[in-house]
Amino acid sequence: MSIHQELIIEASQYLDTNGALLKPLPDVFSDNKLITDLYQALVLTRLFDETAINLQRTGIIGTYASCRGQEAIGVAIGHAMLADDVFIPYYRDIAAQFQRGVLLEEVLQYWGGDERGSNFSQQVNDFPLCVPIATQLCHAVGIAFALKYQSKPNVAVVTCGDGATSKGDFYEALNMAGAMSLPTLFVINNNQWAISVPLERQTASPSLAHKALAAGISAVQVDGNDLLAMYINVSDALEQIRQTGNPFLIEAVTYRLSDHTTADDATRYMSQKALTSAKQKEPLIRFKRFLAEQHSWTDKEDQTLYQQCQQQVDTAVEAYKNLPTQPPGEFFDFMYEQLPGNLVEQKQEFIDGLKRHE
Amino acid sequence: MNEWTMIEAVTHALASQLRENPNTVILGEDVGVNGGVFRATEGLQQEFGEQRVIDTPLAESAIIGMSIGMASQGLIPIPEIQFMGFIYPAVDQILSHAARLRNRTRGRLSCPMVIRAPFGGGIHAPEHHSESTEAIFAHIPGLRVVIPSSPARAYGLLIAAIQDPDPVIFLEPKRIYRDGKQAIEDNGEALPLDMCFTLREGIDLTLVSWGAMLKETLQAADLLAAKGIDAEVIDVATIKPLDIDTIIDSVNKTGRCIIIHEAAKTCGVGAEIAALLVEKIITSLLAPILRVTGYDTVMPMFQNEHFYMPSTERIIKAATKSMEYR
Numbered sequence: 001m002s003i004h005q006e007l008i009i010e011a012s013q014y015l016d017t018n019g020a021l022l023k024p025l026p027d028v029f030s031d032n033k034l035i036t037d038l039y040q041a042l043v044l045t046r047l048f049d050e051t052a053i054n055l056q057r058t059g060i061i062g063t064y065a066s067c068r069g070q071e072a073i074g075v076a077i078g079h080a081m082l083a084d085d086v087f088i089p090y091y092r093d094i095a096a097q098f099q100r101g102v103l104l105e106e107v108l109q110y111w112g113g114d115e116r117g118s119n120f121s122q123q124v125n126d127f128p129l130c131v132p133i134a135t136q137l138c139h140a141v142g143i144a145f146a147l148k149y150q151s152k153p154n155v156a157v158v159t160c161g162d163g164a165t166s167k168g169d170f171y172e173a174l175n176m177a178g179a180m181s182l183p184t185l186f187v188i189n190n191n192q193w194a195i196s197v198p199l200e201r202q203t204a205s206p207s208l209a210h211k212a213l214a215a216g217i218s219a220v221q222v223d224g225n226d227l228l229a230m231y232i233n234v235s236d237a238l239e240q241i242r243q244t245g246n247p248f249l250i251e252a253v254t255y256r257l258s259d260h261t262t263a264d265d266a267t268r269y270m271s272q273k274a275l276t277s278a279k280q281k282e283p284l285i286r287f288k289r290f291l292a293e294q295h296s297w298t299d300k301e302d303q304t305l306y307q308q309c310q311q312q313v314d315t316a317v318e319a320y321k322n323l324p325t326q327p328p329g330e331f332f333d334f335m336y337e338q339l340p341g342n343l344v345e346q347k348q349e350f351i352d353g354l355k356r357h358e
Numbered sequence: 359m360n361e362w363t364m365i366e367a368v369t370h371a372l373a374s375q376l377r378e379n380p381n382t383v384i385l386g387e388d389v390g391v392n393g394g395v396f397r398a399t400e401g402l403q404q405e406f407g408e409q410r411v412i413d414t415p416l417a418e419s420a421i422i423g424m425s426i427g428m429a430s431q432g433l434i435p436i437p438e439i440q441f442m443g444f445i446y447p448a449v450d451q452i453l454s455h456a457a458r459l460r461n462r463t464r465g466r467l468s469c470p471m472v473i474r475a476p477f478g479g480g481i482h483a484p485e486h487h488s489e490s491t492e493a494i495f496a497h498i499p500g501l502r503v504v505i506p507s508s509p510a511r512a513y514g515l516l517i518a519a520i521q522d523p524d525p526v527i528f529l530e531p532k533r534i535y536r537d538g539k540q541a542i543e544d545n546g547e548a549l550p551l552d553m554c555f556t557l558r559e560g561i562d563l564t565l566v567s568w569g570a571m572l573k574e575t576l577q578a579a580d581l582l583a584a585k586g587i588d589a590e591v592i593d594v595a596t597i598k599p600l601d602i603d604t605i606i607d608s609v610n611k612t613g614r615c616i617i618i619h620e621a622a623k624t625c626g627v628g629a630e631i632a633a634l635l636v637e638k639i640i641t642s643l644l645a646p647i648l649r650v651t652g653y654d655t656v657m658p659m660f661q662n663e664h665f666y667m668p669s670t671e672r673i674i675k676a677a678t679k680s681m682e683y684r
Binding site (some may be wrong): 118128135138140146147150172175176179336337342 | 433
């Protein structure tokens with residue numbers, strides 16, 4: 001028996017909810033282009049998200065999971081990763097996907113019910129969005145193993161929600177990464193809700209970051225609505241993982257400012273008061289205030305940026321609408337590298353059935 | 359030529375592929391220093407090192423989930439699940455991800471991996487160590503399910519499974535792991551992954567089985583021959599995709615078919631074979647297709663497992679019944 005160290009999780013924040021600096025910024029943020037790129041990514045994601053919800057309402061895509069309120073987490077991840085790192089997202093991670101080079105129209109194609117949306121033209125090693133909760137954390141550990149095995153200086157970056165931290169796969173993945181020293185960055189999007197179940201019903205743990213400590217993994221809790229804090233913590237974590245080879249965990253604390261998906265109605269369980277309060281802490285307003293105060297960002301510049309981003313979204317929507325439909329029977333073709341006899345037969349039966357309808 | 363038991367054939371097949379391809383990695387519980395609880399990976403960690411033959415934490419879902427991640431990035435993982443009865447925590451990973459990764463990325467990512475697991479009863483093992491649930495996996499699109507029934511087929515089919523670009527569930531009938539030796543050339547040659555093996559030719563009726571049950575099935579064929587009934591015996595071997603054509607050819611010839619498997623009867627793989635025969639060659643049938651299988655009960659603990667598993671007598675009884683139809 002020995003007395004173990006106290007299990008303390010540090011919290012990290014640079015901007016208060018009004019966008020005022022709480023402490024001096026690291027040197028990396030003297031790069032004005034980085035600052036405006038980060039903001040541009042926030043705005044693009046927000047406008048895409050709003051557009052996607054409208055497209056669902058008008059039947060142009062299917063059920064869609066909004067990321068409203070948690071854009072800063074994904075933007076920071078996608079921006080801080082190296083191209084040859086591998087990203088393993090959960091289903092609310094389009095902000096990071098866009099920064100990784102996944103096309104807006106590919107994301108629309110996916111939520112529009114077309115598997116080809118996960119056949120990314122860029123970042124061909126990244127995983128598609130993961131719908132079954134927490135399973136992706138185990139994939140990330142295997143990807144980290146492969147990166148280490150191939151002596152690559154890269155990191156597997158995986159995300160999940162707060163609900164996922166209650167699942168067995170979460171613990172199995174953390175334990176495995178810790179025991180085998182695998183270069184994995186775990187990022188929890190703690191948006192306080194797993195559909196209708198609030199965080200306090202999810203766990204008695206003092207924080208979700210604490211869950212890493214039992215696996216021997218260092219962790220930090222970050223204000224997930226503070227893009228500067230998210231960016232610096234993700235960058236530092238990636239650097240540390242590259243140097244030590246050991247995994248790391250970030251709990252990004254945010255708030256889901258949307259229904260779970262377009263098929264959900266959060267007014268059934270989320271109080272208006274809590275939502276109103278959370279809206280005051282959201283990442284875009286905060287970052288804009290910071291830009292105005294520290295970088296003399298004007299309303300006119302802001303309007304121009306919003307117009308440019310909306311145009312980019314509109315162009316993607318048009319591109320999505322103009323994509324050719326899948327060739328009939330393509331859903332047979334990728335079950336195996338080579339179609340086995342039973343599928344050859346079933347595909348033929350399907351194609352013959354189509355011909356009879358013509 | 360080497361004289362190997364099935365377990366030795368498995369070890370040598372693994373070694374041949376580890377030697378052949380540096381991206382091949384074995385992982386699982388006790389597979390390293392201990393060489394596996396059945397010694398399937400005996401000596402492999404010493405030969406190939408701890409990075410390629412890995413003792414993992416005790417976590418089946420993570421072992422398979424991790425293998426999926428490895429496979430997606432160019433490795434060929436060969437995870438071992440210690441007993442089939444312990445595969446269920448990993449079923450989500452197998453069904454939701456391993457079986458679907460190629461399709462859901464339209465071929466961008468794939469999942470070449472072989473999940474090995476000993477299965478079946480008859481070794482007086484504790485509770486949960488004797489199940490035969492191959493039908494669960496055979497039902498899932500995107501998987502291959504392979505079951506060898508001899509040392510030579512274990513060697514050739516395991517090599518084929520490792521070289522296959524898609525996920526394979528490779529179930530090893532542990533009752534016959536050490537049930538006799540066979541001469542095998544360690545030449546790294548694969549057997550076809552989508553073909554039944556006709557183990558005995560005959561004209562009167564077709565006995566279809568796989569895995570350890572072929573032992574009783576072949577014994578029954580010998581005893582039937584003594585009674586003047588000439589049975590053909592087919593080892594299905596590749597449960598999925600199923601080579602129904604070989605079975606059809608045989609039943610077209612004999613007109614009678616008995617399917618023998620250790621797994622429970624309802625919705626077993628036998629039901630699929632029977633359905634396909636009825637769909638495709640009902641007019642060739644001279645008698646109803648009969649199944650001799652485990653019962654629709656929980657696999658009994660070992661005091662009663664011999665009552666559960668199909669016996670030579672039950673096979674002969676079914677064959678006799680089939681022959682009575684004129």
